[in-house]
Amino acid sequence: MSVSFFTGLAFGLGLIIPIGAQNILVFSQGLALGMPRALWTVLATACCDTLLILAGALGANALLTQVPGLQAVLLAAGAVLLTYLGVKSLRAKVVHTDAAEAAITNPRQVITKAVAASLFNPHAIIDTVGILGAAIAAQSVAGRATFTMGTISASWLWFLMLAAAAAAMRHVLTPRRRVWFDRVSGVILCGxxxxxxxxxxxMW
Structure with missing residues (x-):
């Protein structure tokens, strides 16, 4: 592996590790479903990140500054989406494990929620397309491809580790404690x- 790959890996981890809507969603799904069922969320979230990173690598970050009102639209959509997800988490109730799993194991619903949290999240788009796109452009021509692969690998590695860590904790946390985790997550999402x-x- 080249130095540019590990540089991209470290850069990607530095951007993705701070708490955000994607991390909360992946962790909560790992906690609720365990492995391997939480892999649906990992797959959807990491694929979305991969698309955004590739878009940034291809120069889509210029759209964020050149298209009037685009950032405002992203912020408005993100505010609405995260309010919905946050309120839903705040209203969480104690549910027996079997019933809780039955309610959220539909792959289509899980994937839809993960895609929404990724592609309608303005900070995820700005960080991934904007910041990573600029970082990729700053690399030498020879190192851009491997740097990009490093940042993509960071997303897949982090989301997989996060889901696995949550899955390892699910037998320790009682349903009541999981409700409190959901409520704390709801407060963060609403924030x-x-x-x-x-x-x-x-902006106006």
Missing amino acids: FAASFAVEFVR
Whole structure:
């Protein structure tokens, strides 16, 4: 492996590890479903990140600054989506494990939620397309491909590790404790939604 690959891997991990909607979703699904069922969320989230990274590598980051109103639309959509997810988490109730799993194991629903949290999340788009796109462009021509592969590998590695860690904890946490985790997650998601709304207002 080249130095540029590991540089991209480290850079990607540095951007993806801080708490965000994607991490909360992957962790909660790993906690609720365990492995290997949480792999649906890992697969969908990592695939979305891969698409965004490739878009940034191909120069789509220029759209974020050149298309009028695009960032405002992303912020508004993100605020609405995260408010919905946050309120849903805040309203979580204690449910027996079998019933909880039956309610969320539909792959289509799991994938839809993961895609929404990735592609309608303005910070994920700005970080992945904007910041990573600029970082890729700053690499030498010879190192861009391997740097890009490193950043993509970071997403897959991190989401897989996060889901696996949550799955390892699921037998330790009782249903009541999981509800409190959901509620804390809801507060965080609503906080992100509020920050997006504030940024949206400041743009006008």
